[in-house]
Amino acid sequence: MWTKLKKLQNVDDYNKFLDSFETFLFDCDGVLWHGNTLLPRTRETLDLLKKRGKRIIFVTNNSSKSRKSYKKKLESHEIPAEEDEIFGSAYAAAVYLKQVVKFPSEQKVYVVGEEGIEAELDAEGIAHCGGTDPNDRQPMTAEDFETFDQDPSIGAVLCGIDFHFNYLKLCKAFTYLQNSKTLFLLTNDDSTYPSHGKKFPGAGSISSSLTFSTGRTPKSLGKPYSTMMDCIEAKLKFDKEKAVFIGDRLDTDILFAKNSNIKSLLVLTGVSTEREILADDAKILPDFYINQIGDLYQVDDKGNV
Amino acid sequence: MWTKLKKLQNVDDYNKFLDSFETFLFDCDGVLWHGNTLLPRTRETLDLLKKRGKRIIFVTNNSSKSRKSYKKKLESHEIPAEEDEIFGSAYAAAVYLKQVVKFPSEQKVYVVGEEGIEAELDAEGIAHCGGTDPNDRQPMTAEDFETFDQDPSIGAVLCGIDFHFNYLKLCKAFTYLQNSKTLFLLTNDDSTYPSHGKKFPGAGSISSSLTFSTGRTPKSLGKPYSTMMDCIEAKLKFDKEKAVFIGDRLDTDILFAKNSNIKSLLVLTGVSTEREILADDAKILPDFYINQIGDLYQVDDKGNV
Incomplete structure (x- = not known):
């Protein structure tokens, strides 16, 4: 041995x-x-394994x-x-919502993240909003501060890496999470995201702004x-x-x-x-x-x- | 008593x-x-005090x-x-940089924040970038991932409440903070920001994404x-x-x-x-x-x- x-x-x-x-x-x-x-x-090694x-x-x-x-x-x-x-x-999160949570069909997931999360939620038939919606990729307006409110149709906030993360999304997710019944899920809590041989802030860094502001800890689904x-x-x-x-x-x-x-x-x-x-x-x-x-x-x- | x-x-x-x-x-x-x-x-009470x-x-x-x-x-x-x-x-941060740090005139502060910080840095004669610059209020591009690098002219990252916070600013601040000599300052670590009788994520929530991704703790200057x-x-x-x-x-x-x-x-x-x-x-x-x-x-x- x-x-x-x-x-x-x-x-x-x-x-x-x-x-x-x-x-x-x-x-x-x-x-x-x-x-x-x-x-x-790499390719040769994978071929060898096969x-x-x-x-x-x-x-x-x-x-x-x-x-x-x-x-x-x-x-x-x-x-x-x-x-x-x-x-x-993203797949693990969608499967968790579908099979473990049995996420209600009349509710929606607010997505802080990219297309990958939306596609996996779609594949499991889970309704969602936010994500790549161009309306959420805008700056926060003075009107937003006035009109923001909790939304009972949002049953979960699911956060992942989001290259379009901004204060508007942070405020929306924060507001929805004020309802203690709203689930708080995270695809993965990696502090960094590797790209082009360099490091960038990862999904865990994005969610940490929600963790700090809400005092809530997300359930993390990835490795x-x-x-x-x-x-x-x-x-x-x-x-x-x-x-x-x-x-x-x-x-x-x-x-x-x-x-x-x-x-x-x-x-x-x-x-x-x-x-x-x-x-x-x-x-x-x-x-x-x-x-x-x-x-x-x-x-x-x-x-x- | x-x-x-x-x-x-x-x-x-x-x-x-x-x-x-x-x-x-x-x-x-x-x-x-x-x-x-x-x-x-309120006004009457302040008048009374005077x-x-x-x-x-x-x-x-x-x-x-x-x-x-x-x-x-x-x-x-x-x-x-x-x-x-x-x-x-913001004033406390500018005074700290000027009087305590004696921030070098050939260096710049990268600002994650709004006009208030810029105005106070200007008043103390401290060079800065980021902040309200429209170029930093854009989404992160594929090119950004490639070209991002440390910048020796940035001597400090100063974070405050930023209604235009986004992934691009997060990545820039994160990258500058990879240099351990770059100071990491925070105007205030409030988890929430009050507005219109409601709560929104505060400066401490914004900086927490940097704290988590860099593993560094900022010096907080406010109450x-x-x-x-x-x-x-x-x-x-x-x-x-x-x-x-x-x-x-x-x-x-x-x-x-x-x-x-x-x-x-x-x-x-x-x-x-x-x-x-x-x-x-x-x-x-x-x-x-x-x-x-x-x-x-x-x-x-x-x-x-």
């Missing part, structure tokens, strides 16, 4: 790792690509895209994927929380003993694997660093780590397929 | 209270007015207005005031922190033993009075309620409280001037 925190660094390690698992769950950004740039030998009969599942906290858009994004990198192999935090795994397991059957989660962040991906009782592999191409996991006070540790996902492909170079 | 938490409720109480102090420091919204509506007998030779000082956490604009607002309610009797959190009182005392001489702060919020106004070692009067026309101060677990208590500021005017009705 390998001890905890094994660094995979040669062909033997890679082979042993690949042989240990049947199902490979992948975070995307920072693991497969940086923004629009695919990381080295050739070896492994199952691949994509799991992302990015709520700006629906599963359908994510499929397109994967395909733009020539990574074939089926919609039901893709799990996003590292178990709702996301409930959602995957409700849809796909796989042996958790033979599954591994591959991600670049200790506090979302690796913690998610731990919360879900599956093994984990950290790649060093994203947010978390080798220094963090080797630090004396490291709290969340993966089972394995590797410089980059493409290193696994070396087993193919050596003719070990 | 009155014990702590004396409710002023008759002419004798009012007279004894007025006789005890020379300087009356007033919070404005929730004490003198609600939005554009003056509270009953007739009795009392000094009046206005102290507001609202950074959207400069002292000049606040003077106009007071005058619109026929309350005469001099600019140097008015202290706002309840001592910087605001330092600012008042640097400008006006008065006997603190004979001064009383009058406000409607326990966590800002009354705590400010305590932090400044002056007596306090809570009015029940704003945020904090009688139930809160009478609760067994009440942590911040005023010395006195009264239903509304206009009640003090009753001493005049009885011919006691």
